[in-house]
Amino acid sequence: MKGPALLSVEGVAVDLPTPRGNLRAVDHVDLSIGAGRTLGIVGESGCGKTMLSRAILQLLPKKAKLSGRVMFDGQDLVCLDRERLRKLRGRSLAVVFQDPMTSLNPVLTIGTQLIETLQEHLELDGVAAKMRSVELLAAVGIPAPEQRLMQYPHQLSGGMRQRVAIAIALSCEPKLLIADEPTTALDVTIQAQILDLLAREQRRRHMAMIIITHDLGVVAGRTDEVAVMYAGRVVERAPTPDLFKKMRMPYTEALLAAIPKIDAKPHTPLPAISGRPPDPTRPLKGCSFSPRCKYAWAQCQVEKPPLEDADSPGHQYACFRPLNTEAIAPA
Amino acid sequence: MMPSVPQPVSGDPLLRVENLVVEYPVGNKTVHAVSGVSLDIARGETLGLVGESGCGKSTLGRAVMQLRRAVSGKVLFDGQDLTAMQGDTLRRMRRRVQLIFQDPIASLNPRRRIGDIIAEPLVISGVKDAKKREQLVHDVLSAVGLDPHLVIGRLPHEFSGGQCQRICIARALVLNPEFIICDEPVSALDVSIRAQILNLLEEMKARYGLTLLFIAHDLAVVKAVSDRVAVMYLGRLCEVGPSEQLFAQPAHPYTALLIEAIPVPDPDVRPAESVAVGEPPSPIAPPSGCRFRTRCPRADQRCSDEMPELREVAPAQFAACHHPLIGAA
Numbered sequence: 001m002k003g004p005a006l007l008s009v010e011g012v013a014v015d016l017p018t019p020r021g022n023l024r025a026v027d028h029v030d031l032s033i034g035a036g037r038t039l040g041i042v043g044e045s046g047c048g049k050t051m052l053s054r055a056i057l058q059l060l061p062k063k064a065k066l067s068g069r070v071m072f073d074g075q076d077l078v079c080l081d082r083e084r085l086r087k088l089r090g091r092s093l094a095v096v097f098q099d100p101m102t103s104l105n106p107v108l109t110i111g112t113q114l115i116e117t118l119q120e121h122l123e124l125d126g127v128a129a130k131m132r133s134v135e136l137l138a139a140v141g142i143p144a145p146e147q148r149l150m151q152y153p154h155q156l157s158g159g160m161r162q163r164v165a166i167a168i169a170l171s172c173e174p175k176l177l178i179a180d181e182p183t184t185a186l187d188v189t190i191q192a193q194i195l196d197l198l199a200r201e202q203r204r205r206h207m208a209m210i211i212i213t214h215d216l217g218v219v220a221g222r223t224d225e226v227a228v229m230y231a232g233r234v235v236e237r238a239p240t241p242d243l244f245k246k247m248r249m250p251y252t253e254a255l256l257a258a259i260p261k262i263d264a265k266p267h268t269p270l271p272a273i274s275g276r277p278p279d280p281t282r283p284l285k286g287c288s289f290s291p292r293c294k295y296a297w298a299q300c301q302v303e304k305p306p307l308e309d310a311d312s313p314g315h316q317y318a319c320f321r322p323l324n325t326e327a328i329a330p331a
Numbered sequence: 332m333m334p335s336v337p338q339p340v341s342g343d344p345l346l347r348v349e350n351l352v353v354e355y356p357v358g359n360k361t362v363h364a365v366s367g368v369s370l371d372i373a374r375g376e377t378l379g380l381v382g383e384s385g386c387g388k389s390t391l392g393r394a395v396m397q398l399r400r401a402v403s404g405k406v407l408f409d410g411q412d413l414t415a416m417q418g419d420t421l422r423r424m425r426r427r428v429q430l431i432f433q434d435p436i437a438s439l440n441p442r443r444r445i446g447d448i449i450a451e452p453l454v455i456s457g458v459k460d461a462k463k464r465e466q467l468v469h470d471v472l473s474a475v476g477l478d479p480h481l482v483i484g485r486l487p488h489e490f491s492g493g494q495c496q497r498i499c500i501a502r503a504l505v506l507n508p509e510f511i512i513c514d515e516p517v518s519a520l521d522v523s524i525r526a527q528i529l530n531l532l533e534e535m536k537a538r539y540g541l542t543l544l545f546i547a548h549d550l551a552v553v554k555a556v557s558d559r560v561a562v563m564y565l566g567r568l569c570e571v572g573p574s575e576q577l578f579a580q581p582a583h584p585y586t587a588l589l590i591e592a593i594p595v596p597d598p599d600v601r602p603a604e605s606v607a608v609g610e611p612p613s614p615i616a617p618p619s620g621c622r623f624r625t626r627c628p629r630a631d632q633r634c635s636d637e638m639p640e641l642r643e644v645a646p647a648q649f650a651a652c653h654h655p656l657i658g659a660a
């Protein structure tokens with residue numbers, strides 16, 4: 001990572017009490033992101049991506065127990081009082097969720113929601129806030145923005161609602177935007193438009209962005225760095241080109257191989273990953289991926305591989321038998 | 332005006348859909364969900380059906396099953412018109428056609444045990460011998476990769492999404508159908524599980540000699556399993572052709588757009604900047620002429636005046652466009 005970190009997540013763990021016992025949703029994650037940079041967080045559902053983003057935003061469920069530090073712009077968010085956090089979340093730290101209705105109020109018009117946000121955080125007067133709202137809606141690609149101000153969220157399509165949620169998130173010029181599966185519920189054509197929009201606004205505002213997704217295709221051409229999560233942990237992290245070309249972690253390899261490729265011949269069997277992720281209330285003693293890993297050996301069942309540095313800068317992986325090294329011959 | 336029916340690559344069609352029109356009344360308006368779709372599926376073939384959500388894929392699947400009756404048009408299954416059938420005749424035909432849905436958990440009755448869920452189609456179709464039913468349930472569960480002894484006594488909520496989809500596939504197979512409509516069977520699943528289910532469907536197809544209509548909104552997924560692909564937009568077919576050919580040289584601008592929008596897991600492939608523009612218009616008042624014209628970079632006056640018919644633009648490849656990307660205009 002270049003420059004000082006804007007955000008650094010240090011040893012963050014999230015525990016949730018459940019009827020089946022303690023569930024460790026996030027397990028000692030370290031991550032950082034510099035100003036204006038883009039980090040992708042990739043992993044299958046249930047691996048803890050959303051809990052990690054909620055831990056960063058200090059928006060965890062009440063019963064959740066958080067440990068570790070979340071340093072943002074020089075302060076530890078874990079120690080901030082509610083009022084300061086609320087201000088920060090409105091201004092410097094913004095979020096877009098998979099379901100835009102999470103951040104939209106169904107009984108208020110789009111205009112009211114945008115204008116109120118702008119008035120509160122940027123202290124604009126009504127007229128200025130309205131003008132700014134129209135500009136923002138136009139910037140996120142909403143046709144006839146003046147008319148949209150009068151509409152309610154349910155009158156818009158899913159793609160349009162996500163654009164509005166992005167407009168609200170961007171309204172106060174945040175330093176960091178966390179986009180948690182912003183396009184998972186949308187069609188590919190709309191996904192491409194939303195991802196383009198995010199990239200364009202990011203460049204223009206020199207904003208840092210975390211894109212959370214289950215799709216390696218989404219992060220490939222659009223991030224500086226990628227962290228792969230599995231069972232609550234970061235299992236590999238690297239500058240994006242290195243992750244795709246010099247991956248060390250068998251899970252990353254398997255995840256990439258399982259995606260149907262557009263240039264493959266029809267009826268080519270897909271290299272599927274057998275089984276499924278472990279039950280997070282029954283953590284494994286060894287490597288969490290070991291029951292599904294084709295390279296697993298005895299050590300993998302009894303010891304947890306630590307996150308170690310690879311030889312190229314910024315590349316880390318957690319595996320006893322990393323790929324592309326002498327540790328294992330290609331299978 | 333009868334659009335030409337695109338011919339399958341080989342063999343006699345097991346399913347032939349002719350000029351199918353399906354509508355939903357909403358208030359005093361009409362949703363034009365499927366507006367004159369014709370296609371053939373040959374015995375043993377997998378036809379992929381793609382298009383953005385709301386374009387009428389599920390409606391088409393349901394109309395083939397006669398779960399939603401068409402306003403007009405025919406659905407010929409093995410030469411017999413399902414739209415003209417009622418009651419017992421239809422029920423008997425339906426046994427030969429099964430449907431698998433996107434949301435596997437929601438499509439299983441939460442209060443019934445897996446063994447009973449899978450045996451139910453057998454009971455309904457009159458397999459009276461309980462021993463025989465049990466045997467068939469065991470066989471089909473093993474075929475989809477589940478251990479019958481561990482599974483039959485349990486309830487749906489005890490299973491993950493991927494396992495529930497296996498159970499749904501087993502339920503669809505237990506009557507030994509000839510034709511299965513898979514309506515987005517992997518859209519709700521994670522990549523790793525999705526690959527397992529796609530492989531399973533391919534295996535089952537070979538093992539049971541099935542013909543498939545495979546519906547999805549993900550082109551790469553569709554290509555992985557289909558012999559031919561049909562592309563749908565706002566209730567109409569845009570293009571039909573052999574999978575590889577369609578991807579290598581799309582003729583319809585909408586097919587090209589869908590292909591370009593697929594995110595490629597390769598950092599050297601820069602995502603094409605905003606190839607896709609806008610969103611599909613409402614099927615309540617679809618555009619005149621070509622329904623894609625409001626988003627099409629090649630649209631001209633003719634496109635709003637005249638509806639393009641499907642015609643052959645390359646061997647076995649059909650497109651409904653006045654200005655196709657390949658072939659003579």
Ligand SMILES: Nc1ncnc2c1ncn2[C@@H]1O[C@H](COP(=O)(O)OP(=O)(O)O)[C@@H](O)[C@H]1O
Pocket residue numbers: 016017018023025043044045046047048049050051052061280
């Ligand atoms: N409110 C909650 N209470 C208890 N467990 C939860 C809650 N939300 C999520 N989980 C569990 O935490 C783990 C991580 O979930 P999540 O962060 O949502 O994963 P992802 O976003 O990667 O799909 C999962 O095992 C999930 O079941």
Ligand SMILES: Nc1ncnc2c1ncn2[C@@H]1O[C@H](COP(=O)(O)OP(=O)(O)O)[C@@H](O)[C@H]1O
Pocket residue numbers: 355356357362363364382383384385386387388389390391614
């Ligand atoms: N029961 C219904 N009543 C009214 N409109 C419907 C109904 N089912 C589907 N539609 C509408 O018909 C169109 C096609 O829907 P559908 O066949 O579900 O599309 P797809 O499966 O391609 O997403 C959409 O505009 C949808 O809103």
Ligand code: SF4
Pocket residue numbers: 249250251287288289290291293294295296297300305318319320321322
């Ligand atoms: S540590 Fe062992 S089980 Fe885990 S990914 Fe590496 S080789 Fe596989």
Ligand code: SF4
Pocket residue numbers: 583584585621622623624625627628629630631634639651652653654655
């Ligand atoms: S007919 Fe016209 S509007 Fe329709 S796809 Fe072809 S060029 Fe585009």
Ligand SMILES: [Mg+2]
Pocket residue numbers: 049050051180181
């Ligand atoms: Mg999530």
Ligand SMILES: [Mg+2]
Pocket residue numbers: 388389390514515
């Ligand atoms: Mg559908």
